[in-house]
Amino acid sequence: MEEYVLMIVRTIFLYIVILFIFRVMGKREIGELSVLDLVVFIMIAEMAVMAIENPKDPLIHxxxxxxxxxxxQIILAYVSLKSQRIRDVIDGKPSVIINNGKIDEKVMRKQRYNFDDLLIQLRDKNVKNVADVEFAILEPSGKLSVFEKKKNEGSSADQDQDKDKEQEEGSLNLPLIMDGKIQEEHLKKVNKTNLWLRQQLRSLGYKDFKNISFCSxxxxxFFIDLKDE
Known part of the structure; x- marks a missing residue:
């Protein structure tokens, strides 16, 4: 019985200590945690678990x-505020994934970031078409900041016609080519064939689809982005 009481007391005490430590380290959203923050949080959590599971071990340890x-963590955070170079090392730099409407595959490879990751995060921003994106920046936190292209404003009648057309077609804007590979499943979903896609690309001047990094x-x-040479 005494052991259980000790475990409860240690748990409550460590809970208060951890709350104090996190409050001192500052407020940041979970999605905005740096690698340093994440490492510190994990290590502190592991220490707390070990202290609770081993009631005989002195809490001071x-x-x-x-x-x-x-x-x-506080010292490094303070130093990073004073030095851009140290801040880049600790937190990392933003990476421009789409620049002026052009997908940068070199940056994606460097960040180990694939087209599925890009499409998921674009959908999360309610952007269904890569062609609508002017800039997409992968932040150090892993979030994607998206800046869409400015759309020409037409008359209300034209806008209504565009909406009706969009509703009639009901396009999901699925990628038809990613990393030089035709997405057969996506072609079936939009009721198109491999032959149709090849013919359309040839008519647009793209003879080898393997040179295409992304096509929707x-x-x-069509939105077509060629692989970087």
């Missing part, structure tokens, strides 16, 4: 490393 990590089709318009 856990408290000292926790406060040491807190001190390291929306409302009768």
């Amino acid at each position: 856990t408290i000292i490393p926790m406060f040491l990590l807190m001190g390291i 089709y929306d409302n009768g318009v």
Whole structure:
């Protein structure tokens, strides 16, 4: 019985200590945590678990490393505020995935970021067509900042016609080619064939689809991005 009481007391105490440490380290959203923040949080959590599971081990053996990590994190955070170079090393730099409407595959490869990742995050921003994106920046936190191209404003009648057309076609704007490979499943979903796609690409001057990094089709318009040489 005494062991269980000790475990409860240690749990409550460590809970208060961790709350204090996190409050001192500052407020940041989970999605905005840097690699340094994440490492510190994981290590502190692991120490707390080990201290709770081993009630015979003195709490001081856990408290000292926790406060040491807190001190390291605060010092590095302060230094990074003063130095852009150190901040880039600790937090990383934003990476421009789409620049002036052009997908940069070299940056994607460097960040180990694939087209599925890009499409998922674009859909999360309610952007269904890559062709609508002027700039897409992968932030150090892993979030994607998206800036869409400016659309020409027409009359209300034209806008109504465009909406009706869009509703009639009901396009999902699925990628038809990714990394030089034709997406057969996506072609079936839009009721198109491999032969149709090849013919359309040839008519547009693209003889070898393997040179295409990304291709989508929306409302009768192709968006094609060639691989970087």
